[in-house]
Amino acid sequence: MSVLTMATAKGCTGKTLVCQVLVCALAGGMRVVALDADPNGALSRWAGRAYEGPPFEAIAEADETRLAHLIAAKAETADLVLVDTAGFGNRAATVAMTSADAVLVPALAGEADITEAERTVRLTEALARAARRDIPVRVLLNRVRRTSLARHALGEVTAAGLPRLTASLSDLVAFGELSYSGRLPDAGPAAAEVAALVNELRGLAWLPDMTALRNADTTTSQEGAMAPARKGAQT
Amino acid sequence: MKPPLKARPTATQALAVAGQTAPSLPPTQIDTADRPSTLTMRLREGTVAALSATARERGLTIKQVVAHALAQAGVAVMPADMEDRSPRRR
Numbered sequence: 001m002s003v004l005t006m007a008t009a010k011g012c013t014g015k016t017l018v019c020q021v022l023v024c025a026l027a028g029g030m031r032v033v034a035l036d037a038d039p040n041g042a043l044s045r046w047a048g049r050a051y052e053g054p055p056f057e058a059i060a061e062a063d064e065t066r067l068a069h070l071i072a073a074k075a076e077t078a079d080l081v082l083v084d085t086a087g088f089g090n091r092a093a094t095v096a097m098t099s100a101d102a103v104l105v106p107a108l109a110g111e112a113d114i115t116e117a118e119r120t121v122r123l124t125e126a127l128a129r130a131a132r133r134d135i136p137v138r139v140l141l142n143r144v145r146r147t148s149l150a151r152h153a154l155g156e157v158t159a160a161g162l163p164r165l166t167a168s169l170s171d172l173v174a175f176g177e178l179s180y181s182g183r184l185p186d187a188g189p190a191a192a193e194v195a196a197l198v199n200e201l202r203g204l205a206w207l208p209d210m211t212a213l214r215n216a217d218t219t220t221s222q223e224g225a226m227a228p229a230r231k232g233a234q235t
Numbered sequence: 236m237k238p239p240l241k242a243r244p245t246a247t248q249a250l251a252v253a254g255q256t257a258p259s260l261p262p263t264q265i266d267t268a269d270r271p272s273t274l275t276m277r278l279r280e281g282t283v284a285a286l287s288a289t290a291r292e293r294g295l296t297i298k299q300v301v302a303h304a305l306a307q308a309g310v311a312v313m314p315a316d317m318e319d320r321s322p323r324r325r
Contacts, residue, residue: 039264062263068246075243092263094253099243123257131244131252
């Protein structure tokens with residue numbers, strides 16, 4: 001239903017972390033598929049070894065042709081398709097951005113992060129023009145600290161005219177632990193930040209409408225319950 | 236100006252758009268070259284003669300006869316090894 005791609009040409013900005021956070025926050029209420037297009041395989045490895053929450057499907061695929069077909073196929077059956085991409089300019093990431101309903105660009109406070117975030121935003125805009133469709137894109141500031149550096153980075157993002165989310169992820173131990181534990185805390189600053197992120201993405205309609213999903217499930221289960229009766233009536 | 240499309244592109248469309256918009260970007264992973272290597276076997280003269288005769292009879296090289304037999308036996312023989320790539324002499 002929704003395809004959300006995490007992309008930036010800079011490595012180590014938190015693309016995989018954002019996927020992990022969204023899986024932990026959303027897999028309980030919808031069918032989530034996570035496509036790992038990063039050859040490092042951190043997301044698919046995490047799904048297999050560390051993750052302990054409600055089930056979701058994780059598939060590693062870094063080849064751009066197979067990834068394009070996989071995104072198209074999974075978008076038909078899943079409620080949310082998350083695509084994690086490698087941290088350098090590459091074809092699979094470009095295809096994932098073209099196929100996305102929205103692109104999230106995680107960035108730290110460094111100059112290279114902001115520069116590559118801008119490059120990624122501009123590339124997304126170019127892909128949207130070429131595909132003749134709207135592909136909304138937002139920068140998500142990650143590992144934020146209350147420092148003058150963070151304020152400067154925010155100023156750089158604003159000065160470059162880059163669209164960004166109001167929500168951000170702080171430099172919290174809980175996010176680091178997530179890579180090992182596969183769990184997010186239920187309360188505390190990390191939980192609050194994730195909730196704010198999810199709420200903002202819902203507000204942007206980047207995530208599936210839960211009410212619509214619940215109604216669809218109810219309709220499907222009602223149809224499922226009626227199916228044997230119909231069959232019985234025919235025979 | 237054409238109006239923007241709402242629908243998500245098909246896989247083929249997405250690949251075409253990505254290729255046109257950023258043609259210089261590299262693939263995410265580059266397959267390592269499958270370079271030729273050498274396999275030497277000690278066989279009885281009778282076996283080598285039989286192989287040669289079969290190859291002559293079928294119009295193949297000895298290597299092709301072996302490669303085709305291995306492929307038929309279920310070994311994943313690379314397509315290049317199934318071809319006659321012996322140098323042509325004038």
